[in-house]
Amino acid sequence: MTPSTSGVATLRQEQVGRSDSDAVDATLAASGDASAFERLYRAHIGRIHSLVRRMMSDQEADDVAQDVFVRAWQKLGSFRGESAFGTWLHRLAVNVILVRRETLGIRRQRHHEGDAMLEMVPARRAQVELNMDFETAIEQLPDGARQIFVLHDVEGYRHEEIADMLGVAAGTSKSQLHRARMALRRHLDR
C-alpha cells in the first residue's frame, strides 16, 4: 500500500481481488455485456472444465462446460452477489452436471450418439507425472464414490451439502468418501 500525500492509504490496482473484478463483470454481464461475460469465462473456465472432467469424463467436458456457461448467462439476473461469483458459478455447474449425469444414465443403452462419449479414451496432454496418475485413478472410481470424493476432497463441499445435492444420506456420503480415499491411496506413489 502506497500512502498518498494526503495520508490516506491507496490500494494498488493489483490488490483488487479476483472477487471484486468478478462482481463488476457479473453486473455488466447481467445487463447484456458479452465482453464482460467473456472475461468471467476466461477467469473461471479452467476450474469449471476441470470440475466437469473429474465428475464426468474428458469426452463430455467441452459440451457440458459450454452448457454451464450458457446457463450461467441465462441466470445472471438471479445472481445477487451474496456469494462470490466463482462460488455461485461452481454451484450452478454442479447442478448442471448432476442433472446431466442422471439423464445420461437413464438413456445409457439407447443414446446412439452418446456411445462414443461413454467410452473411456484417455487423451491427456503431458503434465506433471504424479498429478496425471492420481487424476486417472479418480476417473476410475465407481460413479457415486467419485462424485462424492470430487465434491468433498477436491472441491471442498461438506457432507451435509453433498448429501443435499446428491439426494443421499450424510452417512452415505461419509462412507463413500472413505471408500474412495482407501482406493486412491494405492495410486499415490507413482
Next chain:
Amino acid sequence: MNDPWTDQLSEYLDDELPADDRASLESHLRVCVACTTALADLKRVAVRARALTDRDPAADLWPGIAERIGSATPSSGVPAVRLMRRSGRRWSFSVPELAAACVALMVLSGGAAWLLHPGQVPLAVAPARAPQAGVVSIPASARAGSVGYDGAVADLERVLTEGRGRLDTATVRVIVRNLAAIDSAIAQAQRAVSADSANLYLNSHLAATRRQKLELLRQAASLVSAVS
C-alpha cells in the same frame, strides 16, 4: 482391510468423530502400525486432492458459447430452463416474429398443397389457373418458392439462432444435422429442377422438401419458445 478401526479413519481425519470414539481410536492408533499407516495415506490422498491443479480445456470454448448466447439479454431472476410445457398444438407461439412466420407457414402450406398434387389441381398458388394442354406452366412465384417461403424460413432460422442457447447441445446438434440433411436434399432437387424445369414430379418434390424444412424449423422454434 475393513475392520471397525479403519472404517473410522476418514471421519477422524476430517474431525468428525464424536469425542468418545476419537479417544478410543487414538488409543488404538498408538498400538496399530497398519492403521497409523493407513491414516497417513488417507491424509496424503486428501492433501493431494486439494492440490490438484485446474486445467483449461484444449480448445477455446468461448466461440461456441458466444454463438449460443447471441445478443439475447439474460433474463432476470426467472429460471431459463423450465419444464417444457406444451402450450397447445402447432400454432401457439409467444414470440412476435414466430407469429408472423407462423402465418406465412399456414398460407404456404395451403399453397404447397397445390403443388403436391400434380395433374390433380392447378399448379399455381393462386387457384384459378389451369395448365395448358401439353405445356406445363409454373408461375414464377411458385417456382422461386415465393417470397413468402423464404421469409418464413429466414424468420424461423433467426428465432432458432437467437434461442438455441436455451436448448442443450445434443438437441441442437440433432436439429442442425437434420436441417443440413434436408438442405442437401433441397439442393439436389433444385439442381434437378434447373435441368428439367417442366418436370412435375421434380417441382413437387422440391416443394415438398422445402415444406419439410419449414416443418423442422417450426418444430425447433417451438422447442425454443417452450423453454423460454
Next chain:
Amino acid sequence: MLLTVAITLGTLALAGQVDTTLPVQPGQRLEVNTFGGEINVKSWARNAVRVQADPSSRTQVVVSVSGSTVSVHTEGRRGPASAVDLNITAPAWMGLDLSGVYADVTVEGARGPITVETVQGEVDVTGGEGNVSLSSVQGSVRLRGGKGRIEVHSVNEDVTVLESSGEIRAEAVNGEVSLEKVDATSLDATTVNGDVKYDGPIHDGGRYALSSHNGDITLAVAPGANAAVSVSTYGGEFESEFPVTITQGRKGKRFDFTLGKGGAQVELESFQGTIRLVRPGSSALHGDRDDHD
C-alpha cells in the same frame, strides 16, 4: 404412502416415495410432464388414476386437478428437477397428454386420444383411439394398435406403425418409416433419409402417398387390389415382384399404371432410391439391409 383423495380442485405436492391414487370421472383427461425420466402409463378398469414414483430428494411430484384435467408434473425443489420415472395407471378411456424433454414415454392399453411429445426420448405406445399424435426429435417412435387419425413423427430416428387403422400420417427426416399390418384409409408416409415401407390393405377411394428423398419405397400389394399408381423418381429405379402394365409412358422416370379397377390413388416417390412393389409377406418388407442401422 397410499392416499385416496377426492379432489375437484387442488394440488398435491409429493416428496419422497410416491404412491397416490385419485378418483376420476369420464370426460377428464390426464396431462403428464417431466423434464427427464420415464413416463409409463398403463390401463386398468377403475375410474381412478394411480401415480407411483420415487423421486430424489431434490425433486417433487406435483399432482393437481383443475376442472377436466388431471395433471402430473415434476418440479425441482432447488433448481431444475432431476430425472424421475413416473409410473401411472389410468382408466383406458382417459385421454393422455404426455410430454417431456429427456423423457422416454411408454403407453399400454389406452383406448382414448393420446398426444406424446418428447425431445430426447423414445416413444412406444400400444393403443390409442381418436386423435393419436406421437412425436420425438431424437428418439424413435412406435405405435401399435392405434385407431383413428394418427400422426407419428420423429426427426432423427425410425417411425414404426403396427396393426393400426385409420387416417395415418408418418414422418421422419433421418429415419425409416415402416407401416406393417396397417389398415389405412389414407396414408402420408414420408422421410428424407430413410426407407418407407407399407404393408396393408389398399382401400378403394383411399389415397396413399409414400415418399423419400434418399431411401427406397416398398409397397405391398395384395392380389386383387384396385389402384391407380403413379411412380416418380429422379435417380432411382423401379422394380416389381409382379407384372404391371404401364398405361402412361415412361417419360423421364415418371409413369403411371393401373392395378385392377384403379379405385385407390397411390403415389410412390423417391428422388434417388428404388421404388418396388411386392406381394404381402415378401422378404423385402422385413429385409435386413446393409444400410444406416
